[in-house]
Amino acid sequence: MxxxxxxxxxxxxxxxxxxxxxxxxxxxxxxxxxxxxxxxxxxxxxxxxxxxxxxxxxxxxxxxxxxxxxxxxxxxxxxxxxxxxxxxGPWEPSVSSPAESLLMAAMSVAQLDLALEQSAYDFAAFLAALQREPLAQQKISLAAALLRSCVARALVVPHRLVLAGRQNAGKSTLFNRLLFSERALTGSLPGLTRDPLREVTCLEGYPYELVDVAGAGEAIDSIDAKAQARARAEQAAGELLIVVDGSLGPTDQDRALWSPQAVVVVSKADLPPAAWPEDFPVDLRVACADPASAGRVRAALGAVLQKRRRLPVAGVIFGPAALSEEQWCSLRAAAGAAGLDSA
Ligand SMILES: Nc1nc2c(ncn2[C@@H]2O[C@H](COP(=O)(O)OP(=O)(O)O)[C@@H](O)[C@H]2O)c(=O)[nH]1
Ligand SMILES: [Mg+2]
Structure with missing residues (x-):
């Protein structure tokens, strides 16, 4: 049923x-x-x-x-x-293929283009035909399919980004702009963000799971201390979007959060800037207070992330690709069997 x-x-x-x-x-x-x-x-x-x-x-x-x-x-x-x-009995899937489910749930034109392109292919048949090729040719075809699939998966599976930085840095304001909505409470009162908020949005066509959490700082009560502990747990498990108040500059805590994978966004670019240490890299400067900045901020961050992740312009990928976890596993197993490293 x-x-x-x-x-x-x-x-x-x-x-x-x-x-x-x-x-x-x-x-x-x-x-x-x-x-x-x-x-x-x-x-x-x-x-x-x-x-x-x-x-x-x-x-x-x-x-x-x-x-x-x-x-x-x-x-x-x-x-x-x-x-x-x-x-x-267990519910049968109401859609018959991963491409069809993406077609139903597409959040961006790029996802829709990919879904339409991929629904013209039968991935299982493609993989079976590929495995009948001579080994040398198989390796070339599998390597190309792995590359295409990495891009396809980036278009399908949201990339998790956890906001980080001190209280009042502007994390929730940025979160709201990226979502085009007033999803999180914002304001100068510290401790406004408590339970982690998660939302998926597409930036430059690629899906991201954004997680807004409590900022680091002095805990005003035990609830705030718990919120900060939850934030640290989220941050330890995800890639970071470190938000630094540009009118104050980075703190030692911001430095401790930094890693080469982290993206550093300097907020409040409309205010007079603080002196900025040369050894602390900046990926993007934004002014987010005005809701009308949303489109600009989304496009600018989307471009930074796309470049950082070395992803092409989002859309069709010119050949069959693994969209679901199951297809991705079977492609990697075929690559492994052919002696290719698919890690
Ligand atoms: N001038 C200016 N104020 C901002 C900007 N972004 C956030 N704010 C203000 O900074 C304060 C703290 O913002 P919020 O997003 O709640 O910070 P969070 O604690 O890091 O989540 C709020 O009063 C915001 O209106 C910005 O780009 N420019
Ligand atoms: Mg907040």
């Missing part, structure tokens, strides 16, 4: 049982308002019913009998869906 709506996100979930035994099994569990077997025929008007399983009323449902199967509208709670999955 397929789940046609996103798992656990809506008040109502739509399930689909295609014709045959799957449909019969479901119909056997349906009762009408008078507790009789629910009779339905393809293209009959939608009917209200009750879903009974093992003598228990599970849910009140809407039954839509379509030509190619039965649609069941149930309540969308994850708990109910899990119980139903136990009885009716």
């Amino acid at each position: 397929r789940l046609l709506t996103p798992y656990g996100l809506g008040g109502i979930a739509v399930l689909f049982a295609s014709s045959g035994p799957e449909r019969d099994r479901l119909i056997a569990c349906l009762r009408d308002a008078r507790n009789r077997a629910l009779l339905t025929t393809p293209l009959a008007p939608p009917r209200r019913g009750a879903l009974w399983i093992e003598g228990t009323l599970f849910d009140e449902v809407l039954v839509v009998d379509r030509r190619d199967g039965l649609e069941l509208h149930v309540h969308g709670s994850p708990r109910l869906l899990d119980e139903l999955a136990l009885r009716f």
Whole structure:
């Protein structure tokens, strides 16, 4: 049975049982308002019913009998869906390929272009054909597929960036601009950001998971101290976007956070700048206070990140590529078997 709506996100979930035994099994569990077997025929008007399983009323449902199967509208709670999955087998994916799922969920034109390009290929068939080539040719083809797939994966899997820097540096303001929304609380009061906030956005076509966390500084209470500890844990597990208040300059804490992978953004470029130490690299200077700066800030940071990650202009990649984890694993296994280093 397929789940046609996103798992656990809506008040109502739509399930689909295609014709045959799957449909019969479901119909056997349906009762009408008078507790009789629910009779339905393809293209009959939608009917209200009750879903009974093992003598228990599970849910009140809407039954839509379509030509190619039965649609069941149930309540969308994850708990109910899990119980139903136990009885009716695990949900089949409602889309048939990774390219198709990217097509449904694309957040940028570049992702959409990639999804359209990749849906014209059958990756499994491509990989099988490639493995029948003579070894020398196979190695060349696999190396090219690995390269394409690295770019494709960068277009599909959000790259995690955790904001870091002292309280009031402007982290949450930057986070909001990058998201085009007032997602995080901002202000001159220290300790405004507590639980880590995570959002995905596309910059120059590539997806990023941005994590806004509490800033480093004096903890005003035990809640703030815990928030700072959570921030350090997030920062230890992700690549850093260090935000430094340009009117104050970097602190020893900023220096301690720095690594060659970190991206340093100097905020408040509209204010008179502090003296800046020569040995502390800067990747970008921004003025974020005005929401109208969002487009500019997003484009500038997107370009810095794209260059840092050595990624091409986002879009089509001119050949079949691994989009899902599963495809990526099978490509790497094939490369390993052919004697290529795919790390
Ligand atoms: N002038 C100016 N003020 C800014 C800028 N970015 C942030 N601020 C202000 O700095 C203060 C702290 O910002 P916030 O984003 O909450 O800092 P956080 O503690 O690092 O998350 C707020 O009052 C912001 O309005 C900027 O680019 N220019
Ligand atoms: Mg904040």
